[in-house]
Amino acid sequence: MLELNNVDFSYHNKNIFNGLNFSLQDNKITTIIGPNGSGKSTLFKLLTRSEKAKSGEIKLDGSDIWTIQPRDFAKKVAIVHQQNQLYDEMTVNELIKMGRLPYNSLFENDQTDPEKLNKILNYLEIEPLKNKFVSELSGGQQQRVWLAVALAQEPEYLFLDEPTTYLDLHFQYRFLKLLKKLNRDQGLSICMILHDLNQALQFSDQVVLLNQGEIKKIGQPEEVITKEIISNNFKIDCEVIKTDQGVFLRQY
Amino acid sequence: MKKRGLWVYGILVILLIGTVYFALTHGASKISYQNLTINNLNILFNIRIPRILSALIAGASLSVSGAFFQAALRNPIADPGIMGVSSAAGLFQTFAMFLLPGFFFGKIAFAVVGGMVAFIFLINFQKKMDPYRLIIIGVALNAVFTGIQDVISNNGNASVSLATSTWQSTLYLAILGILGIIAAIIFAQWGNYLKVNDEELRSLGVSPKQMRIVLLLIAVILASITTACIGVIAFIGIIVPQIGRQLIGHDYQKLIPFSMFAGAWFMLFVDTLGRTINPPNEISAAVLLAIIGGPCMILILLKISGGKNARA
Numbered sequence: 001m002l003e004l005n006n007v008d009f010s011y012h013n014k015n016i017f018n019g020l021n022f023s024l025q026d027n028k029i030t031t032i033i034g035p036n037g038s039g040k041s042t043l044f045k046l047l048t049r050s051e052k053a054k055s056g057e058i059k060l061d062g063s064d065i066w067t068i069q070p071r072d073f074a075k076k077v078a079i080v081h082q083q084n085q086l087y088d089e090m091t092v093n094e095l096i097k098m099g100r101l102p103y104n105s106l107f108e109n110d111q112t113d114p115e116k117l118n119k120i121l122n123y124l125e126i127e128p129l130k131n132k133f134v135s136e137l138s139g140g141q142q143q144r145v146w147l148a149v150a151l152a153q154e155p156e157y158l159f160l161d162e163p164t165t166y167l168d169l170h171f172q173y174r175f176l177k178l179l180k181k182l183n184r185d186q187g188l189s190i191c192m193i194l195h196d197l198n199q200a201l202q203f204s205d206q207v208v209l210l211n212q213g214e215i216k217k218i219g220q221p222e223e224v225i226t227k228e229i230i231s232n233n234f235k236i237d238c239e240v241i242k243t244d245q246g247v248f249l250r251q252y
Numbered sequence: 253m254k255k256r257g258l259w260v261y262g263i264l265v266i267l268l269i270g271t272v273y274f275a276l277t278h279g280a281s282k283i284s285y286q287n288l289t290i291n292n293l294n295i296l297f298n299i300r301i302p303r304i305l306s307a308l309i310a311g312a313s314l315s316v317s318g319a320f321f322q323a324a325l326r327n328p329i330a331d332p333g334i335m336g337v338s339s340a341a342g343l344f345q346t347f348a349m350f351l352l353p354g355f356f357f358g359k360i361a362f363a364v365v366g367g368m369v370a371f372i373f374l375i376n377f378q379k380k381m382d383p384y385r386l387i388i389i390g391v392a393l394n395a396v397f398t399g400i401q402d403v404i405s406n407n408g409n410a411s412v413s414l415a416t417s418t419w420q421s422t423l424y425l426a427i428l429g430i431l432g433i434i435a436a437i438i439f440a441q442w443g444n445y446l447k448v449n450d451e452e453l454r455s456l457g458v459s460p461k462q463m464r465i466v467l468l469l470i471a472v473i474l475a476s477i478t479t480a481c482i483g484v485i486a487f488i489g490i491i492v493p494q495i496g497r498q499l500i501g502h503d504y505q506k507l508i509p510f511s512m513f514a515g516a517w518f519m520l521f522v523d524t525l526g527r528t529i530n531p532p533n534e535i536s537a538a539v540l541l542a543i544i545g546g547p548c549m550i551l552i553l554l555k556i557s558g559g560k561n562a563r564a
Contacts, residue, residue, distance in 0.1 A: 048455065074457030081451055087326040088447040089502040098448060101456040107441055153456070
């Protein structure tokens, strides 16, 4: 269980959160949505230990996350960042092995069970790419490689910061389907920030709507993404259309 | 790749043996087994052997140091010689000549302190700016330290070079340089980790800052010790690792041993070339390396701006 209790956070003397409470549902896909500047990235950073709260508690399985050793935290929580950069050439295989850093000695990177890595490579359909340089891959392939690094950590929680930003529509849906499959097959708890509300409707079990540093609504996608709530918080005109294929948001 | 590695190391061993033999027998006076007089033995044991050993260890140390600078600062043209570390070490070593004349270890200790001063500047600027602006800061630091050094040297201080190698300087260089290189081999894998951005490394539970500081410390100590014993030599730390990346790949666990062997050979080759082109006159290794290294640096920059290896 990953939870925030009464968390305050400010940045450059500007209050972002005051007494924020939130808990991530285990084994579910939680999506954080909200307009720009609503505090999505800050909440993401607080949950992933990238920022420290001014006061309050953020607990992972009952322990304050800042009392957990960084490598132990990395065994439980993996992150796929919005922008990933390599400063020198690395093959897919070499990069994915880095996901085992929380378990391995820092002086030797070759103690990883090859079966374990092959399983991940096969699951994400990137096994044929394993000896290629990451720089040679397409955006969609690279995103799956970074996901493979996170999965190599064998985490309980997977956090993704706007994972579809740099992907075309085909790869966006392919990637989100892959996340859903991971959640269903392995019971992985997933938390991500998404801008596309239709994707949030389609791929989430729980949606958190943030605005002006407050959680305005939390619940199942259809409970949060309604005409009234979205219009009020995003300042747009929209309607929610229910069809046999699911619920869609249309904005105009 | 393994087969290629064997070829590369095979050729390096042959080049090393050939160059050592040539360096022993050629110079201001030619020496062969047929004319081993007492005078020639004296030249061999007291001049050429210490000089050859110094060149080998200095070349290995500076190349390994350059590779670690590039890994830690994520910049393919980072080098202790052009970033002010060697010139700071040289300047502080000159201070030691005034304060502790005749105490050789004092020169080394002061050089390391000088290298650390430049290191502290660099590590602080590194937080604030991109790798290329950092290089410009390094060049500026280099100019300042070199300028002060020139003022002091013009007042009568003899500078050190490979030509001034003695058994004493060689012994210090050998012991400290080899210890530094052993540390570099142990920490080589960290160079690979630093290919990944800091945010990702932190989310894997490791500290990029700690890794960067350790690699830079090893690099600074290696460069400072070398500067104390043979003077400031730039560019070898860029040329050798860059050739290594083309020949054996980007894995630092392979690149560091390659830099060690290839750097040792290259420095000896350049020094031997400089003293055998027109004996008894000598062209210093530092000058020859600048002539080769300048164009090499331009080529690397052109390749990077070509896009393939673009770095932020």
